Every structure is written in structure tokens, then in C-alpha cells.
Amino acid sequence: xxxxxxxxxxxxxxxxxxxxxxxxxxxxxxxxxxxxxxxxxxxxxxxxxxxxxxxxxxxxxxxxxxxxxxxxxxxxxxxxxxxxxxxxxxxxxxxxxxxxxxxxxxxxxxxxxxxxxxxxxxxxxxxxxxxxxxxxxxxxxxxxxxxxxxxxxxxxxxxxxxxxxxxxxxxxxxxxxxxxxxxxxxxxxxxxxxxxxxxxxxxxxxxxxxxxxxxxxxxxx
Numbered sequence: 001x002x003x004x005x006x007x008x009x010x011x012x013x014x015x016x017x018x019x020x021x022x023x024x025x026x027x028x029x030x031x032x033x034x035x036x037x038x039x040x041x042x043x044x045x046x047x048x049x050x051x052x053x054x055x056x057x058x059x060x061x062x063x064x065x066x067x068x069x070x071x072x073x074x075x076x077x078x079x080x081x082x083x084x085x086x087x088x089x090x091x092x093x094x095x096x097x098x099x100x101x102x103x104x105x106x107x108x109x110x111x112x113x114x115x116x117x118x119x120x121x122x123x124x125x126x127x128x129x130x131x132x133x134x135x136x137x138x139x140x141x142x143x144x145x146x147x148x149x150x151x152x153x154x155x156x157x158x159x160x161x162x163x164x165x166x167x168x169x170x171x172x173x174x175x176x177x178x179x180x181x182x183x184x185x186x187x188x189x190x191x192x193x194x195x196x197x198x199x200x201x202x203x204x205x206x207x208x209x210x211x212x213x214x215x216x217x218x219x220x221x
Contacts, residue, residue: 025060032067035059043078050085053077061097068104071095079116086123098134105141110148117153127151135184142173145180145200147216154184154203157192174208175218176200193221 025042026033028049035041037054043061044051050067053059053075061078062069068085071077071093079097080087086104089095091111098116099106106120110129117134118125125136128146135153136143139160145151157172176182176196188194188207195218196202196210213219 023060033062033064037072051082055090073109138172139190140172142175144175145177145182146175147177148179149177150181150183152183155182155186157188157190157207159189170221173221176202178216195219 023040023042026044028046030048031046032049032051033044033046034052035044035054035057038056039054040057041059044059045063046067047065048067049064051062051064051069053062053071055072056074058076059078063081064085065083066085067082069080069082069087071080071089073090074092075090076094077096079099080095081100082104083102084104085101087099087101087106089108089112091109093108093112095113096115098119099108099114100119101123102120103122104120105123105125106118107126108114108128108130112130114130114132117137118132119137120141121139122141124142125138126144126146127149129148132151132153136151136155137158139158143155172192174192174194178197178199180197180200182202185203186205186208192208194205194208194210195213198212198214
């Protein structure tokens with residue numbers, strides 16, 4: 001009986017070892033991080049380098065300072081965060097926390113589910129058929145809540161603290177697309193051009209005047 005118990009414990013440890021190894025954190029200072037398709041990893045952290053997560057992979061939080069984050073289709077991840085770089089999430093991505101950058105755009109493709117909010121300072125935000133559990137917060141840059149997207153926490157444009165932060169001479173363009181929905185308030189502390197599709201549903205708008213449109217695309221400026 002004792003030998004059988006020892007064998008059972010040994011077998012359990014052997015089976016658990018690959019999973020534990022696969023879920024290890026990856027931490028760098030200089031260099032990119034790649035998680036191959038279908039693989040599993042823990043938190044991904046680098047300072048100077050990009051992060052790439054392959055299709056069907058599962059990871060913890062992914063964070064970098066100087067570099068982009070590219071997430072392929074059907075990925076499950078924790079939060080995604082960078083300072084200088086863009087973030088792109090492929091179709092059917094599942095991000096359990098938020099998506100955040102300072103200088104860089106954010107794009108989430110169709111079928112995406114973001115558990116937290118979406119936030120940037122200088123960069124465009126684009127959502128297609130995406131569910132956002134939190135809100136959208138930004139300062140400069142266009143925002144498109146694309147067709148069939150649902151943002152539960154509202155949309156907020158903060159007033160730029162300095163003109164230096166502006167990356168464009170024109171006002172940001174905000175589009176709430178066909179059958180899109182923004183549950184919370186839309187608050188604009190700066191001038192924007194706001195287009196809301198006639199099939200979209202939005203909360204109270206403060207600081208801007210919504211221009212209704214029909215068709216697949218808003219009016220060209």
C-alpha cells in the first residue's frame with residue numbers, strides 16, 4: 001500500500017510539472033517576449049521590448065514600457081499595459097483586466113471581451129464588436145466604438161494639461177457605430193466631433209453635441 005501511495009504521488013507531481021513550468025512568469029529588461037500559439041505562460045514583463053502572444057495562448061498580465069503588445073486570435077490574457085507603444089487584440093480575445101497605454105493606439109477586433117476599462121492619453125481607440133466591462137478614458141486621439149460594441153462604463157475625455165500633449169491640430173473624432181451601446185455618461189472636457197449612429201444607444205452627453213448619422217460610415221470631415 002505504501003509503494004502504491006508513493007507511486008500515486010510521484011505520478012501526480014509528474015503530471016503537474018509541465019503545467020507549472022508552462023505557466024511561469026517571463027521577466028526581462030531589454031528584449032522582446034513571445035508566447036507561441038497555444039502555449040501557456042504567467043505574467044509577461046519587459047522594459048524595452050515588444051510582447052507578442054500567439055493564437056490560442058493563455059497568459060497572465062502583459063506589461064512593457066517601450067514596446068507594442070500584439071495579441072493574436074482566441075487569446076486569454078490578464079491585463080495589457082504599455083507606456084510607449086500600441087496594443088492590438090485579435091478576434092475573440094479575452095482580457096480579464098484592463099487595456100492601457102500612454103502613447104499609442106488601442107485596437108480590439110470583433111468578439112473581444114475586456115473585463116476592465118480601455119485607457120490611453122495619446123492614441124486612437126478602436127473597438128469592433130467588443131464588450132468592455134469598464135469605461136473608455138482618453139485625452140487626445142480618436143475613439144471609435146464600432147458596430148455591435150458595448151461599453152458599460154461610459155466614455156470620458158479629460159482636458160489636456162498642456163498643449164504639448166496634443167498630437168494633432170484637429171479636434172478628436174468620436175464615433176459610436178451601428179448597434180453600439182455605451183451605458184454610462186459621455187463626458188467631454190475638451191472639444192470633440194461626436195457622431196452617433198441612429199441605431200446606437202448612449203448615456204447622457206456632456207460637453208459635446210451628438211450628430212446623428214445613418215449608413216455604415218459617419219460623414220467624412
